[in-house]
Amino acid sequence: MIDIIAELDEVRRRVHAGERGDQVAVRLERTYSAGVEDVWDALTDPERLARWFLPVSGDLEVGGRFATEGNADGEILRCDRPSTLVLTWGGPESVVTVELAAPDADSTVLTLDHSVAATLVPDSGGALYVGPGWDDAFLALGLHLRGTDLGDPAEFQNSPEVLSYNQGVVQAWEATLRESGMATEEQTQDALVVATAQFTALP
Secondary structure, three states, X not given: OOOHHHHHHHOEEEEEOOOOOOEEEEEEEEEEOOOHHHHHHHHHOHHHHHHHOOOEEEOOXXXXXXXXXXXXXXXXXXXXXXXXXXXXXXXXXXXXXXXXXXXXXXXXXXXXXXXXXXXXXXXXXXXXXXXXXXXXXXXXXXHHHOOOOOOOHHHHHOOHHHHHHHHHHHHHHHHHHHHHOOOOHHHHHHHHHHHHHHHHOOO
């Protein structure tokens, strides 16, 4: 069973304008009870990725292109073990940056920042289309690092338990978007309708 409240509280969320100031970006941060090498391996080893995220194929080195099964493809821009991974996600102006920090030998802080050029999304409410998906990945990674067998990750992501968890996730991202002040009420409500249907299967 997933402790929904505890898992929701583990993630720190932010919506911002990106480093350039002309982007829509989401940032997630979570501390895992695992060493940094273990977390790095879970994020970069294709065999482990297939157990908690998605099967990944391609040229998995800097400058190489990759594809995730049923989701985005992209290019690996930077890979500095065990601290920094930068890649495009679905297009050159959609960039994901993953950073790991080790406050001690038995814990790792993972920060993920996904920025998209503002010209590619209808408005800042687009943050609600992106953030909840990464929240799901953070949940699955945490369970994997604790030794939980998720079975087929795609089936896990669509399980009633995760869809229920996602209701809280969407609400958390709605609050984060409102706190950012980047979207109007109409934009927030429109994005909320889309995110609710996409991530919780509720109308």
